[in-house]
Amino acid sequence: MISNLKKLWFAGLAIWLAFSLQNCTQPSTDKAAAANENTATAPDEFYGPEDFNKVEKFDTHVHFNTADSTFLNQAKKEIFRLLTINVNPAYYPPIEKQRDIAIQLVQAYPERIAFATTISMEGFEEPGWEEKTLAYLKDSFAQGAIAVKVWKNIGMELKDRQGKFVMIDNPKFDPIFDFIRQNNKTLIGHIGEPRNAWLPIEQMTVAGDKNYFSKHPQYHMYLHPEYPSYEAILNSRDHVLQKHPNLRFVGAHLGSLEWSVDELAKRLDKFPNMAVDMAARIPHFQYQAVSDWQKVHDFFIKYQDRLIYATDLEVDNEQQPAQINKNASEVWRKDWQFFTSGEKMKVPKVEKEFNGLKLPREVVDKIYRKNAEKWFLGIAKNKV
């Protein structure tokens, strides 16, 4: 009896195991079949994390304040080419020195880096400023500059003899912009600040802005109500685009319209020769994706030809090269995850969770490479 019962028990176990195993294997067989079907109908519609090290990418907004090339090797490893941008904050080396560094790097690593020059505002009201500035640009172009940056000191810092702020639509800039256009170069404009700059620190939407404006109170416009308003500064920028419709313009930092994809869309509709770089403003997309993922996703699909990937990474002698590389690698990979995956994500600069945008491959190719090549002519002259 006992042995018969045992036999029955074993037979039962065998049948149960057979069923269980079948149930286990069944779904994965289905999955495999589905995957095969997908590959057959839509090959490689999306990129995965493993593609990060295979896809050619640009980061079109970095600042090299040293000729140390450690970071360029990191960029090479991670398949990035760079655009280093000269700019004139007081805490940076003089712009001539920045240009020397850039030229040195471009000559040594033409396949890896290009550069944007900038203009000096010294003596803006003195006679000869225009000639001097045009000569500096001519020289910069001859040495390989592919773009020119204007910075937020215009509109937020410099005053004329009457004590009024110099705005970017001041007619004295017109011959400069004409010259840039005639030379088929791109104007990069970091004009204004994130709208958060006009708010008290505790009301700012992302941690990066809270941190920056705590450390740079001179640009925290909430503390300076006598300065031009956010709207006045952006209107002056828009006025330049109206006056120079054929000038190729890249608004740095999402053209200071980082807080609303709707507002940014309006400007992109109005100015067909305007694109924007995303430098240091991706958290603002992520912040908007917390409450309206679909809207941000659809914005990327609609304006896929006007958005250029960039970070604003700084390379100088004060940081350890290993630290710069580690930081860059983390930022680049996290951004890649945001654009390519649909995963739930958390980043230090945004308080709440949001989902990745899971953009199609062709859109990812545009924001990482094709748009850079289109909006910064000559950036890809020296193919890897």
Ligand SMILES: [Zn+2]
């Ligand atoms: Zn920058």
